[in-house]
Amino acid sequence: xxxxxxxxxxxxxxxxxxxxxxxxxxxxxxxxxxxxxxxxxxxxxxxxxxxxxxxxxxxxxxxxxxxxxxxxxxxxxxxxxxxxxxxxxxxxxxxxxxxxxxxxxxxxxxxxxxxxxxxxxxxxxxxxxxxxxxxxxxxxxxxxxxxxxxxxxxxxxxxxxxxxxxxxxxxxxxxxxxxxxxxxxxxxxxxxxxxxxxxxxxxxxxxxxxxxxxxxxxxxxxxxxxxxxxxxxxxxxxxxxxxxxxxxxxxxxxxxxxxxxxxxxxxxxxxxxxxxxxxxxxxxxxxxxxxxxxxxxxxxxxxxxxxxxxxxxxxxxxxxxxxxxxxxxxxxxxxxxxxxxxxxxxxxxxxxx
Numbered sequence: 337x338x339x340x341x342x343x344x345x346x347x348x349x350x351x352x353x354x355x356x357x358x359x360x361x362x363x364x365x366x367x368x369x370x371x372x373x374x375x376x377x378x379x380x381x382x383x384x385x386x387x388x389x390x391x392x393x394x395x396x397x398x399x400x401x402x403x404x405x406x407x408x409x410x411x412x413x414x415x416x417x418x419x420x421x422x423x424x425x426x427x428x429x430x431x432x433x434x435x436x437x438x439x440x441x442x443x444x445x446x447x448x449x450x451x452x453x454x455x456x457x458x459x460x461x462x463x464x465x466x467x468x469x470x471x472x473x474x475x476x477x478x479x480x481x482x483x484x485x486x487x488x489x490x491x492x493x494x495x496x497x498x499x500x501x502x503x504x505x506x507x508x509x510x511x512x513x514x515x516x517x518x519x520x521x522x523x524x525x526x527x528x529x530x531x532x533x534x535x536x537x538x539x540x541x542x543x544x545x546x547x548x549x550x551x552x553x554x555x556x557x558x559x560x561x562x563x564x565x566x567x568x569x570x571x572x573x574x575x576x577x578x579x580x581x582x583x584x585x586x587x588x589x590x591x592x593x594x595x596x597x598x599x600x601x602x603x604x605x606x607x608x609x610x611x612x613x614x615x616x617x618x619x620x621x622x623x624x625x626x627x628x629x630x631x632x633x634x635x636x637x638x639x640x641x642x643x644x645x646x647x648x649x650x651x652x653x654x655x656x657x658x659x660x661x662x663x664x665x666x667x668x669x670x671x672x673x674x675x676x677x678x679x680x681x682x683x684x685x686x687x688x689x
Contacts, residue, residue, distance in 0.1 A: 367397070367607075367608075368397045368398070368399045369396050369397065369398050369399065369422055369423075369608045369611045369612070369615070370398075370399045370400075370401060370420065370421050370422045370423070370608075371387065371398060371399070371400050371401070371422065371423045371424075371615070372400070372401045372402065372403050372421050372423070372424045372425065373400065373401075373402060373403075373424075373425040374402065374403070374404070374405065374425055374554065374598075375402030375403075376402075376554055376555050376575065376578075377574055377575060377577075377578035377632050378467075378574055378632055378634065379400065379402060380631070380632075381628050381631035381632040382400070382619075382628065383400065384627060384628075384631055385619070385624050385625075385627035385628035385631060386615070386618065386619045386624060386628065387400055389618075389624065390614075390615055390618050390619070393618070394614065396611055396614075396615075398615075401421070403424075404552075404553070405426065405427060405430060407430050407433065407434055407439065410424065410434065410439050410603060411434075411437070411439055413603065413605070414438070414439050414603065414604050414605055417605060419603055419604070419605035419606055419607070421603050421606075422602065422603060422606040422607075422608045422609075422611070422612055423600055423601070423602055423603070423606070423612045423615060423616070424600075424601050424603060425466065425598050425599070425600065425601075426440075426463065426598065426599055426601050427596065427598055427599075428460075428463075428596050428597060428598075428599065428666065428668040428671075429507070429666075429668050429671035429672050429675055431460060431462060431463040431599050431601055431668075432460075432668055432669075432672045433672055433675075434462065434601065435460075435461055435462035435463070435601075436672075438604055439601075439603065439604055440462040440463065440601040440602060440603065440604060441462065441601075441602040441603070441604050441606070441609065442461055442462055443460070443461065443462060443463065443464060443602075444613075445459065447613065448464070448613055448616065448617060449617070450464075450616075450617055450620050453620065453621075453622075453638055453640070454620060454637050454638055455637050455638075455639060457597055457637075458597060458599075458637040460599060462601055462602075463599030463600060463601045464599060464600045464616050464620065465597040465598070465599050465637040466597070466598055466599060466600050466619060466620070466637060467597065467598055467625075467628065467629070467634035467635060467636065467637060468595060468596070468597050468634060468635035468636075468637065468653075468654050468655050469572055469573065469574060469595065469596065469597075469598060469634045469635075469654060470572070470573045470590075470593045470594065470595040470596075470654035470659070470663070471503075471508045471570055471571070471572060471573075471593060471594045471595075472570070472571060472572075472573045472576070472588045472589065472590060472593040473486075473487060473489075473490055473568060473569075473570060473588070473589040473591075473592065473593070474557060474558070474561060474568065474569055474570070474571040474573075474576045474586055474587065474588050474589075475561065475567060475568035475569075475586070475587055475589070476561045476562070476564070476567060476568070476585065476586055476587075477585045477586065477587045478585045479498070479564060479567050480496060480567055480568070483587065483589065484496055484568055484589055485589050485591055486515070486516075486589065486591050486592055487512045487513075487515045487516040487592045488515075488516050488518070489589075490512070490516060490568060491516040491540070491543060491544055493544060493547050496567065496568065497567075498547075498566065498567035498568075499547055499548070499549050499565060499566040499567065500544070500547055500548060500549070500566050500567060500568045500569055501548070501549050501550070501551050501556070501557050501560055501561075501565075501566040501568070501569030501570065501571070502548050502549075502550060502551070502569070502570050503550070503551055503552070503570055504550035504551060504552050504686065505679060505682060506675070506678040506679045506681070506682035507666075507671060507675065507678075507679075508570060508594050508666075509541070509570070509682070510528060510534070510537040510538075510541075510678065510682075511524050511525075511528070511594055511664060511666075512570060512592065512594075513536075513537040513538075513540040513541050514527055514528065514533065514536065514537050514540070515592045515664075516540055517536060517537075517540045521592060521662055521663065521664040522664070524664055525667040525670050528670065528674075529670065529674075534678065534681075538681070538685060541685070545689055549565060549566050549569075550686070551569065554571070554572045554575050555575065557569040557570065557571035557572075557575060557576075558571060558575050558576055558578070558579040558584070558586060561579070561584075561586055562579060562584050562586070573588060573593070573633060573634070573652075573654055574632040574633055574634050576588055577632060577633045577652055578632060590658070590659040590661070590662070590663065591661070591662045591663075592662055592663070592664065593654070593659070593662075593663045593664070594663070594664045594665075594666050595654045595655075595660075595663055595664070595665060595666065596665070596666040596668070597637065600612075600615075600616050600619070620637070620638055621638065622636075622638045622640035622641040622643075622644065623641075623644065625637070625638045625641035626641040626642075626644035626645060629641060629645060629649070629653065630644075630645060630649060633649065633652035633653050633654075634653070634654070635653040635654050635655035635656075636655075
């Protein structure tokens with residue numbers, strides 16, 4: 337009986353230790369600081385510049401993840417109170433919409449203490465800019481006898497035969513269509529704000545709809561260009577640069593590019609707001625920004641980072657003076673006001689193809 341009692345006591349002690357250990361592991365998992373980005377080459381650059389150094393410096397267990405910018409996932413977390421993401425990378429229209437709907441925490445800029453270090457566009461009510469990116473016209477220089485220069489060339493299937501890629505969505509695509517129809521970059525949004533301007537953009541898309549291969553992930557355009565599935569495509573400039581680093585003969589026409597910022601936003605209900613502030617502060621410093629922009633040519637929001645980049649690296653940035661000629665700054669307010677309506681119209685139009 338005594339042996340039995342001892343074994344029972346030992347078993348209970350072991351069981352309690354196991355349960356406590358499991359509880360601690362679950363608590364540890366729950367306490368991990370989660371950062372969600374668009375992944376790909378940019379995510380790899382963030383790992384190198386931000387995630388690993390931040391964890392090493394602070395001891396914080398940082399868990400990165402990817403998504404495609406769906407606000408619906410964040411909305412569901414906030415509405416149910418089951419918030420498993422702490423910090424997310426968002427584009428400017430989604431930042432404005434999410435801030436208005438209460439999905440993101442307002443930024444306490446005084447507490448953050450870095451406002452004077454960043455470009456003006458990086459300072460928003462619910463977001464802190466992290467880099468400047470551009471959607472450009474990219475092409476495979478091995479497959480075209482001469483280089484396209486403009487979106488009018490993109491629409492010219494006679495002189496530039498072959499499939500071309502466009503993002504499956506209204507954003508960027510309608511801007512490119514109007515520029516292809518002769519609208520100067522600085523007048524695009526004024527035209528798009530009129531019903532006739534929207535009709536004009538969709539009519540222009542009708543002209544080449546049979547020649548379009550629609551992409552939905554940023555990794556697809558360079559893959560398709562390399563494989564020869566398309567001869568040119570709209571693409572994020574950083575994705576093309578990553579392919580160039582691998583020895584692919586892809587090239588960029590900067591004329592008519594659309595540029596914008598991506599932002600860090602703290603998800604409402606995050607239990608790691610203080611850590612989020614620490615991370616944003618860390619990722620906004622000139623040295624860490626320079627590491628990121630050296631790994632992928634998206635422009636730093638901390639101008640001091642440019643001093644650490646070579647002339648060759650700086651020339652590949654959307655923020656370089658030569659690349660801004662004829663470029664279009666995305667109108668966030670336009671896409672906040674009309675984005676949902678135009679995306680619905682685009683989806684209805686695309687479903688008929």
